[in-house]
Amino acid sequence: MVSEHLTSSEGRPLALDEASRARERQFWLSLYEQMLTIRLFEEQVNELYMSAKMPGLAHLYSGEEAVAVGVCAALRRDDYITSTHRGHGHCLAKGAAVDRMFAELLGKQPGYCRGKGGSMHIADQESGNLGANAIVGGSAGIATGAALSCKRRGSGQVVVCFFGDGALGQGLLYEAMNMAALWQLPVIYVCENNLYNEYTPNRETTAGDMLARPRAFGIHTEEVDGQDVRAVYAAAVRLVERARRGEGPAYLQCNTYRFYGHHVGDIQRSYYRSREEEEWWKAQRDPLKLLGSWLREQGLAEDSHFAEIERRVRAMIEAGVRFALEAPYPDPQEVAQHVYA
Amino acid sequence: MSMPSASSAASAPQVPQAPEGWREITLGQAIREALAEEMRRDPRILLLGEDVAEAGNPFKVLSGLVEEFGPERVIDTPISEAGFTGIGVGLAMTGMRPVVDIMFGDFLTLAMDQIVNQAAKVHYMSGGKLKVPLVVRTTLGATRRSAAQHSQSLHAWFSHIPGLKVVLPSTPYDAKGLLKTAIRDDNPVLFFEDKMMYQLKGLVPEGEYTIPFGVADIKREGSDLTIVATSSMVQVALAAATELEQLGISAEVIDPRTTSPLDKQTLIESAKKTSRVIVVDEGYQSYGVTAEIAAVISEGAFYYLDAPVKRLGALDVPVPFSPVLEDLTVPTPAAVVEMAKTLCGRA
Ligand SMILES: Cc1ncc(C[n+]2csc(CCOP(=O)(O)OP(=O)(O)O)c2C)c(N)n1
Ligand SMILES: [Mg+2]
Numbered sequence: 001m002v003s004e005h006l007t008s009s010e011g012r013p014l015a016l017d018e019a020s021r022a023r024e025r026q027f028w029l030s031l032y033e034q035m036l037t038i039r040l041f042e043e044q045v046n047e048l049y050m051s052a053k054m055p056g057l058a059h060l061y062s063g064e065e066a067v068a069v070g071v072c073a074a075l076r077r078d079d080y081i082t083s084t085h086r087g088h089g090h091c092l093a094k095g096a097a098v099d100r101m102f103a104e105l106l107g108k109q110p111g112y113c114r115g116k117g118g119s120m121h122i123a124d125q126e127s128g129n130l131g132a133n134a135i136v137g138g139s140a141g142i143a144t145g146a147a148l149s150c151k152r153r154g155s156g157q158v159v160v161c162f163f164g165d166g167a168l169g170q171g172l173l174y175e176a177m178n179m180a181a182l183w184q185l186p187v188i189y190v191c192e193n194n195l196y197n198e199y200t201p202n203r204e205t206t207a208g209d210m211l212a213r214p215r216a217f218g219i220h221t222e223e224v225d226g227q228d229v230r231a232v233y234a235a236a237v238r239l240v241e242r243a244r245r246g247e248g249p250a251y252l253q254c255n256t257y258r259f260y261g262h263h264v265g266d267i268q269r270s271y272y273r274s275r276e277e278e279e280w281w282k283a284q285r286d287p288l289k290l291l292g293s294w295l296r297e298q299g300l301a302e303d304s305h306f307a308e309i310e311r312r313v314r315a316m317i318e319a320g321v322r323f324a325l326e327a328p329y330p331d332p333q334e335v336a337q338h339v340y341a
Numbered sequence: 342m343s344m345p346s347a348s349s350a351a352s353a354p355q356v357p358q359a360p361e362g363w364r365e366i367t368l369g370q371a372i373r374e375a376l377a378e379e380m381r382r383d384p385r386i387l388l389l390g391e392d393v394a395e396a397g398n399p400f401k402v403l404s405g406l407v408e409e410f411g412p413e414r415v416i417d418t419p420i421s422e423a424g425f426t427g428i429g430v431g432l433a434m435t436g437m438r439p440v441v442d443i444m445f446g447d448f449l450t451l452a453m454d455q456i457v458n459q460a461a462k463v464h465y466m467s468g469g470k471l472k473v474p475l476v477v478r479t480t481l482g483a484t485r486r487s488a489a490q491h492s493q494s495l496h497a498w499f500s501h502i503p504g505l506k507v508v509l510p511s512t513p514y515d516a517k518g519l520l521k522t523a524i525r526d527d528n529p530v531l532f533f534e535d536k537m538m539y540q541l542k543g544l545v546p547e548g549e550y551t552i553p554f555g556v557a558d559i560k561r562e563g564s565d566l567t568i569v570a571t572s573s574m575v576q577v578a579l580a581a582a583t584e585l586e587q588l589g590i591s592a593e594v595i596d597p598r599t600t601s602p603l604d605k606q607t608l609i610e611s612a613k614k615t616s617r618v619i620v621v622d623e624g625y626q627s628y629g630v631t632a633e634i635a636a637v638i639s640e641g642a643f644y645y646l647d648a649p650v651k652r653l654g655a656l657d658v659p660v661p662f663s664p665v666l667e668d669l670t671v672p673t674p675a676a677v678v679e680m681a682k683t684l685c686g687r688a
Contacts, residue, residue, distance in 0.1 A: 055486035055662070055663075055664050056485065056486030056487055056488070056662070057486075057487070104662075107486075107662055107663030107664055107665065107666075108663070113662075114663075115661070115662060115663030115665075115666065116488075116489075116659075116661045116662055116663065116666065117488060117489075117662055118486070118488045118662030118663070119488075119662075120488055120490070120491075121488055121489065121490075121662070133490075134487075134488065134489075134490040134491055135447075135448070135451075135490055136420045137420070138490075166419075166420045167420070168419070169418075169419030169420035169421040169424075170420060170421065170451075171421070171423060171424070197391070197392075197419070197420055198391065198392050198396070198399070199392045199395065199396035200391070200392055200394075200395075200396070200417050204417060205417070205418070205419035205420070206419065271395050271396070272395060272396070329663060329665040330663055330665065330666060332665065332666070332669060334666065335656065335658060335661060335666040335669045335670065336656070336658055339657070339658050339659070
């Protein structure tokens, strides 16, 4: 993936020749489109839940799009990721298709896991997604093992382990990071710090300096504004290239915020976070708005570009939902398949 | 308080008027009442777990407790199951009476060493000098569309470990009385609540009562067939028994209420009376609770049985997400009825 894109946080328009401008426009609009895809996908998931068309619950990624999109833009298709209970954004950013995602969420046969996984377990080997995980911190070992495998196979692949700030409570993460540092593995631990572990602010669950934890293992550690996709991308490119060069693991904390509740059913939130706080993040720190205004300021994109993208994404989402609603359920006999390989 | 009449009242489908001094409450409320009453009685009791305070845990079972007892006694922890369960063991060994909340029974795997290698063995290894009065409250049960890592019923694992007690309430009445006993017990107790049953209503008396461990409850009397059922499967067995009655088959439904200790005598007596037994449990069928109970009955009532003891557990697969598949993994009243008809030569 190209790493020379404009990622400086300066607002002033940059002097570029036409070819570079076209390249920049195309690149950043494609990231915008991916973020919008996640945003509208999640809105549709919420709809499906509200209208009782989706079984179970889902944890929406809205508000955090810049993290998955910025990080995955720095990856090759054959690089691996591991994801979390809040995983739809990671899956889409790594290359999953919306129709098969929706189908999985509805428990339908054409879903990524033939309806067996559901929202919290989407895996897609073709796009390098080793799977979402409903156990907090549960993929720290898997990601690190995949990184050892990349190293042994000399494949040049790297692994990104996404997890929430809540996973800092799990011992497994520290055991895995210790080994990654000892063995100089090509893994990047991406902490999505959205300030809450479910319904508890992380200042009540996390002692000391969060970043001091990976640093204690000698892991290269950075912190980034997770709402600014350009900043996330720039950091991810640096860390991915380090890892690919064999310089070992890295840790990237992305400071972010979820716009919805912990899951779709979490409607009454005032006892753990204020309406004002939510409104502030949505108004001031929306990753789509931030990238959109930068593109406008730079004169790289205008209303017509955004309108065209939105039209395209909405059409894709609509078609995806229709596909999923019409798709068949798995055959009952599949229940006993895939227990053993 | 007379137990059998109380519980048969609790499990009766239609009760026009609650008897004097009894109220109808949900299983979730029964749990909360037991905790609140015990915490008022004994200041050594502490609650620990994820989102147990203001959030009242994700199932809202603990709502109001932090308001009454404060954050010193209702403690929100980080997402550190091994850590806070271990802290529970240490609290218990030094004079406190902790109740630890493991949100989904699936997460017990993360605390396994602390429960199995530490809590279960401390009393024995210390030659009886130390004890661990710890309660681990957790959940079991599928059909919530929560997929493979949030749906398991893992109570058999703990029933297998000497030193642990395992409780499986199936009604609000049982839940309240058994939880009080668990808290007062000097041993580590695993207390499994069916997450799909928190809204189940039943009659519970106003006053104080406890239910001893190791005493099965006859939820319904019958003469042709015994259905032994645990936790979530008691309602399934009762529904099956109602259907069987239409077919002229009289089924007795027995709930052991605790798998460790197990009330072997009541199970064996019923088997001797009816000569046919089905055991239903939501854990996996292979190597599960149904196997142990079937073996106990086969040994104890061998000469009285007309047929081998039949078992019905969860299908031996990770719980799938898709509703059309998930529903196939859990025993249903229809499956119990079919099995009963075959067993009674009526298929
Ligand atoms: C081991 C484990 N414990 C508890 C849970 C229940 N749970 C699901 S999500 C969650 C909070 C996770 O917080 P965080 O890691 O910050 O992710 P976020 O939801 O904020 O994205 C909890 C406690 C779980 N899934 N796994
Ligand atoms: Mg979080």
